[in-house]
Amino acid sequence: MxxxxxxxQCRGCLQCELGQTRTNLVFGVGNPEAEVLFIGEGPxxxxxxxxxxxxxxxxxxxxxxLAAVDLDRxxxxxxxxxxxxxxxxxxxPKPEEQDRCMVWLKQQVALMQPKIIVCLGRISAQRxxxxxxxxxxxxxxxxxxxxxxxxxxxxxxxxLRNPRQKPDALEDFLALQRKIGEICGRTYE
Ligand code: URA
Numbered sequence: 001m002x003x004x005x006x007x008x009q010c011r012g013c014l015q016c017e018l019g020q021t022r023t024n025l026v027f028g029v030g031n032p033e034a035e036v037l038f039i040g041e042g043p044x045x046x047x048x049x050x051x052x053x054x055x056x057x058x059x060x061x062x063x064x065x066l067a068a069v070d071l072d073r074x075x076x077x078x079x080x081x082x083x084x085x086x087x088x089x090x091x092x093p094k095p096e097e098q099d100r101c102m103v104w105l106k107q108q109v110a111l112m113q114p115k116i117i118v119c120l121g122r123i124s125a126q127r128x129x130x131x132x133x134x135x136x137x138x139x140x141x142x143x144x145x146x147x148x149x150x151x152x153x154x155x156x157x158x159x160l161r162n163p164r165q166k167p168d169a170l171e172d173f174l175a176l177q178r179k180i181g182e183i184c185g186r187t188y189e
Contacts, residue, residue, distance in 0.1 A: 003032045006107055010084065015100045018085035018093070024051030028080035028108065030073050035184050036176070037114035038062075039105070041123045041155065042083035042093050053079050058156035062120070065156075065169060069177035080108055082124055098127070109148075115183055117148055118176060121155025128152075140172035142179060149183070151176065 007027050013019055026043040029052050046056035054062050054073075063073065071077050083093040083101045093101070109117070119125035125133040129143055129150045135158075142149045153172040154165050 001107070001111065003111055006104075006111060010104050013084070013104070015103075016085075016097045018083070018087060018097055021088050022085040023048045025084050026051055026053050026081060026086075027084060027104075028078055029053055030078035031075060032078055032108075032112050034077045034112075035115040036071070036077045036118065036180065037109065037112060037116070038077060038079045038118045038120060039124045039128060040079065040081045040120045042081050043086040044090055045086065047081075048086035053081050054156070058160060061156040061159060065173045068170065069173045071177075078108075078112060078114070080105060082127060092123075102127070114148060116142075116176070116179060117150045119150065119152040121158060122152075124155075125152030139168060140175050142175075149179065151179075 010027055011025050013025065019025075022043075026047050040053055043053065044056055046059075047053055053059070066072060066077070073079055082105060083098060084104060085101075087093050087097070117128060119128050119133075122133065122135050125135060125138075129138075129145075129152055133152055135152055135154060139153045140151065142151050144150070151172065154169045159166050159169055
């Protein structure tokens with residue numbers, strides 16, 4: 001299956017009730033041939049309207065951190081969410097909605113074969129790294145599983161609520177930049 005075929009299939013998804021209320025399915029943005037995949041939680045209002053992840057205030061903050069380490073959502077990374085459709089009223093996605101939607105994310109990972117996955121926030125990190133993952137304790141550390149390095153950092157919305165964590169988040173992005181240099185043998189210009 002190609003990336004385009006996967007995206008087309010996913011866009012027709014009605015496997016859970018979030019499909020009934022979405023404006024747009026948010027498949028992801030970026031370069032599916034990139035070596036780094038970012039995974040957020042799920043679309044909010046702005047993302048649902050635009051069909052792109054992280055386009056609200058937290059997305060602007062995310063873009064600043066990316067720019068600080070020469071990453072760009074349109075060029076050298078891919079950004080996806082665990083859940084592709086907005087939960088109404090921004091409620092948390094239900095476990096069964098997360099389970100259904102993980103099927104799409106797993107196929108994205110299988111096709112993309114990223115070298116590094118960065119989990120944005122606890123919900124994503126607890127799914128992708130470990131159910132016990134604690135962002136405040138383990139952010140910025142790399143864990144290897146199935147040949148992919150996984151790192152969890154603060155969700156940008158959490159940084160907007162708690163700006164004192166911003167220096168720690170920047171350290172995580174700098175650690176990511178170093179890791180890209182180490183394992184991908186280059187830095188992005
Ligand atoms: N928060 C997320 O986790 N993902 C988005 O796409 C937007 C906000």
